[in-house]
Amino acid sequence: MSARRPRQKIxxxxxxxxxxxxxxxxxxxxxxxxxxxxxxGHGGTLDPLATGVLPIALGEATKTVPFVMDGRKEYxxxxxxGEARTTEDAEGEITATSDARPSDQAIAAALGRFVGQxxxxxxxxxxxxxxxxxxxxxxxxxxxxxxxxxxxTVERLELAGxxxxxxxxxxxxxxxxxxxxxxxxxLAQALGTVGYLSALRRTAAGPFLEEAAxxxxxxxxxxxxxxxxxxxxxxxxxxxxxxALALTEAQVGxxxxxxxxxxxxxxxxxxxxxxAELEGKLVALVRSDGASVQPVRVFNL
Numbered sequence: 001m002s003a004r005r006p007r008q009k010i011x012x013x014x015x016x017x018x019x020x021x022x023x024x025x026x027x028x029x030x031x032x033x034x035x036x037x038x039x040x041g042h043g044g045t046l047d048p049l050a051t052g053v054l055p056i057a058l059g060e061a062t063k064t065v066p067f068v069m070d071g072r073k074e075y076x077x078x079x080x081x082g083e084a085r086t087t088e089d090a091e092g093e094i095t096a097t098s099d100a101r102p103s104d105q106a107i108a109a110a111l112g113r114f115v116g117q118x119x120x121x122x123x124x125x126x127x128x129x130x131x132x133x134x135x136x137x138x139x140x141x142x143x144x145x146x147x148x149x150x151x152x153t154v155e156r157l158e159l160a161g162x163x164x165x166x167x168x169x170x171x172x173x174x175x176x177x178x179x180x181x182x183x184x185x186x187l188a189q190a191l192g193t194v195g196y197l198s199a200l201r202r203t204a205a206g207p208f209l210e211e212a213a214x215x216x217x218x219x220x221x222x223x224x225x226x227x228x229x230x231x232x233x234x235x236x237x238x239x240x241x242x243x244a245l246a247l248t249e250a251q252v253g254x255x256x257x258x259x260x261x262x263x264x265x266x267x268x269x270x271x272x273x274x275x276a277e278l279e280g281k282l283v284a285l286v287r288s289d290g291a292s293v294q295p296v297r298v299f300n301l
Contacts, residue, residue, distance in 0.1 A: 005036040011059035012232035017213035018054040043068030052202035064238035071206025079184045084194035088181035102191035119149040120182045152178040236282040245274045262292045
């Protein structure tokens with residue numbers, strides 16, 4: 001990374017098309033440096049061998065990261081049959097082999113078992129913590145990693161292509177916490193063989209889509225502010241599926257002081273989370289009790 005840039009107030013989302021071989025933390029650091037942003041975070045880790053949509057939050061957008069983390073994700077992946085690997089992707093060492101190769105018909109018949117709420121054991125090489133240590137750190141030391149099954153949701157899993165008998169391409173839509181490497185491993189085993197992910201690309205993360213993603217090289221070519229600002233999506237993009245509530249300037253003033261606002265009419269249902277706005281601009285996330293709204297997260301935009 002080049003010389004330090006002065007920090008400045010930059011608020012918004014960068015939908016990065018993460019390149020192959022780069023970890024999410026390094027990608028976030030690079031984007032933060034390019035913008036000179038005071039704060040940065042991301043909306044869901046991608047492994048170094050995965051590419052695609054990595055939403056990066058800058059400034060006040062970091063307050064909306066949990067909504068992207070909790071959102072639906074979509075991926076394209078290639079499953080390589082006949083080899084199992086320690087990392088369940090191409091980076092690991094071979095641990096088992098099989099001569100069995102499933103037919104397209106067998107694959108199609110098995111997919112339904114992996115749609116809906118399913119149980120999966122996360123990969124040993126994952127960022128989950130065991131006794132205060134990352135699972136991947138323990139696995140790299142050669143220690144046994146005992147991760148418990150977790151319930152995750154897979155909305156859609158389809159066979160998209162069959163380049164050759166050793167490989168099959170899939171598309172998947174899933175909920176928070178789903179490990180695609182585990183999905184590939186388990187699917188291969190259900191088909192009477194072993195396998196690992198030879199390619200993985202995220203095509204959507206919450207409201208952020210592949211079509212809107214920008215490569216790191218294009219960001220670097222833009223070079224400096226203000227051209228870089230054209231690559232920013234608004235902070236509110238992460239909250240697109242949350243209803244908006246228009247407030248007056250006086251009401252917004254109360255929210256900014258951490259005080260509730262009594263609504264004389266059209267109060268959201270009790271328990272509802274809504275976006276408080278002033279003249280169409282995001283001010284806060286608020287929670288309704290059926291008569292008033294209480295600030296949950298106030299934005300300094």
